[in-house]
Amino acid sequence: MNLTEKLKILADAAKYDVSCSSSGSSRQGPKGTLGSAARAGICHSFTADGRCISLLKILMTNHCIYDCAYCLNRRSNDRPRAAFTVDELVTLTMNFYRRNYIEGLFLSSAIIGSADYTMELLVKVVETLRYQHKFHGYIHLKAIPGANPLLIQRAGQVADRLSVNMELPSEKSLALLAPEKKKQAILLPMQQIQQGITQQKQERALSRKTPAFVPAGQTTQMIVGASQENDLQILRLSAALYQKFSMKRVYFSAYVPINEDNRLPQIAQPPMLRENRLYQADWLMRFYGFDANELLEESNPNFDPDYDPKIIWAVRHPEQFPVEINTASYQQLIRVPGLGIRCAKRIVSARKTGRLDFSDLRRMHISLKRAQYFITCKGRYYQIQDPQPQMILRALKPKARSPYQQLTLFSDPAAETHSNVEVLEPTAFFPAKATASAPTDSTTDLLPVF
Amino acid sequence: MNTYLYDGSFDGLLTAFFYAYRDADVYTITRWQNYQPDLLSHPHRISTQADKAERLYRSIQQKLSQNTLHNLYLLYLSELPDCDWLGLRYLRLCYAQGAGINRAKHHPVIRQVEDYRHKVTTELEHMKGFLRFQQVAPLTFYACFAPDHNQLPLLQPHLQRRFSDQNMIVHDEKRNCALVYDLQRSVLIPFTQADAAQLLQHQQDDTIDLFRQYFQSINIPERANPRLQAQYMPHRYRQYMQETQPVQN
Numbered sequence: 001m002n003l004t005e006k007l008k009i010l011a012d013a014a015k016y017d018v019s020c021s022s023s024g025s026s027r028q029g030p031k032g033t034l035g036s037a038a039r040a041g042i043c044h045s046f047t048a049d050g051r052c053i054s055l056l057k058i059l060m061t062n063h064c065i066y067d068c069a070y071c072l073n074r075r076s077n078d079r080p081r082a083a084f085t086v087d088e089l090v091t092l093t094m095n096f097y098r099r100n101y102i103e104g105l106f107l108s109s110a111i112i113g114s115a116d117y118t119m120e121l122l123v124k125v126v127e128t129l130r131y132q133h134k135f136h137g138y139i140h141l142k143a144i145p146g147a148n149p150l151l152i153q154r155a156g157q158v159a160d161r162l163s164v165n166m167e168l169p170s171e172k173s174l175a176l177l178a179p180e181k182k183k184q185a186i187l188l189p190m191q192q193i194q195q196g197i198t199q200q201k202q203e204r205a206l207s208r209k210t211p212a213f214v215p216a217g218q219t220t221q222m223i224v225g226a227s228q229e230n231d232l233q234i235l236r237l238s239a240a241l242y243q244k245f246s247m248k249r250v251y252f253s254a255y256v257p258i259n260e261d262n263r264l265p266q267i268a269q270p271p272m273l274r275e276n277r278l279y280q281a282d283w284l285m286r287f288y289g290f291d292a293n294e295l296l297e298e299s300n301p302n303f304d305p306d307y308d309p310k311i312i313w314a315v316r317h318p319e320q321f322p323v324e325i326n327t328a329s330y331q332q333l334i335r336v337p338g339l340g341i342r343c344a345k346r347i348v349s350a351r352k353t354g355r356l357d358f359s360d361l362r363r364m365h366i367s368l369k370r371a372q373y374f375i376t377c378k379g380r381y382y383q384i385q386d387p388q389p390q391m392i393l394r395a396l397k398p399k400a401r402s403p404y405q406q407l408t409l410f411s412d413p414a415a416e417t418h419s420n421v422e423v424l425e426p427t428a429f430f431p432a433k434a435t436a437s438a439p440t441d442s443t444t445d446l447l448p449v450f
Numbered sequence: 451m452n453t454y455l456y457d458g459s460f461d462g463l464l465t466a467f468f469y470a471y472r473d474a475d476v477y478t479i480t481r482w483q484n485y486q487p488d489l490l491s492h493p494h495r496i497s498t499q500a501d502k503a504e505r506l507y508r509s510i511q512q513k514l515s516q517n518t519l520h521n522l523y524l525l526y527l528s529e530l531p532d533c534d535w536l537g538l539r540y541l542r543l544c545y546a547q548g549a550g551i552n553r554a555k556h557h558p559v560i561r562q563v564e565d566y567r568h569k570v571t572t573e574l575e576h577m578k579g580f581l582r583f584q585q586v587a588p589l590t591f592y593a594c595f596a597p598d599h600n601q602l603p604l605l606q607p608h609l610q611r612r613f614s615d616q617n618m619i620v621h622d623e624k625r626n627c628a629l630v631y632d633l634q635r636s637v638l639i640p641f642t643q644a645d646a647a648q649l650l651q652h653q654q655d656d657t658i659d660l661f662r663q664y665f666q667s668i669n670i671p672e673r674a675n676p677r678l679q680a681q682y683m684p685h686r687y688r689q690y691m692q693e694t695q696p697v698q699n
Contacts, residue, residue: 015669
């Protein structure tokens with residue numbers, strides 16, 4: 001099997017790994033060696049699914065001893081299998097890096113032989129790159145659950161980031177879909193990595209020559225939509241992971257139905273909107289000071305497909321609004337829907353030079369589409385005085401896609417009418433009548449609080 | 451009304467600022483290569499004077515801030531039609547109000563400076579990722595691109611830090627110049643398409659085929675989202691990124 005075929009099989013097998021970030025490390029070698037890491041990370045290309053290529057994301061091998069229901073590489077799947085040798089992978093990484101195709105390597109693997117054997121292979125690749133080739137690019141390595149702690153320690157000394165896959169959001173789902181994987185075996189390396197990082201920090205305070213240990217921290221990922229957990233459970237789990245293991249990121253991956261298995265849900269499309277809402281909430285927790293329990297409640301444990309989590313939080317807490325732009329603290333500003341970190345910083349900076357009004361906000365490129373209902377400038381609302389929650393939700397409801405479509409001059413209107421365009425009832429041409437009651441109904445359904 | 455013309459160098463621009471600063475009757479400042487005569491203004495061609503440029507440079511550092519100086523440099527590199535004239539207005543504003551005026555993000559001049567700065571730095575971040583090298587000789591690499599703004603001076607520290615053990619030629623096709631690094635130092639030299647053709651005539655770098663295969667394999671077709679792709683990776687950059695062309699079997 002030649003290198004191109006191996007690359008084809010093993011890149012294809014790695015594509016469901018979510019993380020591709022290359023941030024958090026500022027590794028730099030002496031002059032005359034190859035590579036450096038950029039603190040903020042660099043994206044080198046974007047594939048047709050809109051995800052970035054930053055690292056060479058690849059599996060060492062897709063031969064696997066496990067049989068997890070959701071996984072493309074499970075042993076019961078009849079798929080072409082391949083494995084890289086250490087040298088092939090090292091050469092490939094160096095060649096790609098020298099041409100600026102990638103920011104570094106993201107090496108993962110299916111479990112071949114045993115966890116220890118697999119981990120040793122991964123560590124060998126990275127050690128060859130670092131010690132023999134003096135490569136200082138970014139390296140993200142998967143820590144294999146169940147591998148010897150000494151191997152994980154060695155991996156931490158050469159990699160920028162380590163990650164252990166959480167796989168699924170609960171022990172129950174893990175037992176159902178990946179019976180060979182145990183929760184304890186997953187949490188153990190996470191704990192070890194975190195302790196290693198803390199210890200390195202303490203030692204570094206004493207001596208600046210202390211060698212790095214996982215400088216870009218550890219991350220994890222879990223599949224969303226393959227099991228029964230609701231959004232609140234997932235969010236609480238990720239909050240706990242941030243707190244207990246000081247994770248840099250928790251990644252969510254919308255379940256893509258690739259295997260036929262009666263333990264898995266039958267869905268046509270991956271739940272991408274749900275994944276998006278979870279990421280929005282994740283950002284709110286990491287950068288905006290929100291708590292998982294603020295964003296969702298037991299009585300309403302899933303995110304709304306129509307509104308982002310911040311809007312829902314804001315309309316549930318009318319007592320916190322409106323926020324006066326000229327006097328509110330930064331913490332209050334970032335909680336306003338439609339204002340982000342950058343906008344809030346711009347406001348805090350600009351108001352030191354004078355009192356701001358709405359035209360000033362406009363000039364600072366701050367969008368008022370959502371923010372207008374939650375802020376005042378010099379004591380005044382933008383347009384509507386004292387907006388009510390229901391009214392806000394109605395105004396911000398995403399517009400339904402138009403049922404009409406543009407025909408081309410040469411298309412066959414008869415054929416298209418029958419195949420694509422549904423024939424509308426005459427009432428549909430008078431939308432005013434039809435929508436008069438609809439939005440109120442739907443909003444009350446969505447938010448029983450009102 | 452006076453139009454100040456300078457030679458296109460940053461020192462030249464500072465010299466032009468030096469003379470135009472106190473002139474109440476400035477019409478505009480521009481590079482003499484871009485100058486189009488008009489009926490109303492009177493052109494002054496400013497020759498670069500190192501001492502005047504140095505004086506202004508130090509003054510901005512000491513009386514304003516390093517950040518202001520960097521903003522002016524980015525404005526100069528942006529090469530947008532009115533960037534030099536905006537630079538003068540920005541400089542006047544800063545001297546009148548102090549460097550603290552940079553905080554007033556709603557001020558029309560500051561806002562425009564921020565916008566231009568944003569354009570240049572965003573493109574710089576893009577170019578750090580989207581530049582594609584090909585090997586033309588053992589450990590010697592060539593890349594070409596055509597950025598909207600003049601990125602070579604900004605890219606140089608990054609490239610030299612990262613690829614310090616390989617010879618590089620980074621060719622800006624739009625400005626006909628190239629950054630050349632020979633393991634010791636980097637220099638900017640004039641470089642044309644003809645030079646590039648000569649460089650490339652013997653060599654064929656096949657690594658791109660592997661990357662093209664990788665680019666195709668790593669995509670998840672079920673999640674197709676070409677709009678998002680175009681948003682992150684605008685089409686105008688893609689002609690220099692060969693991986694976006696389909697794999698030939």
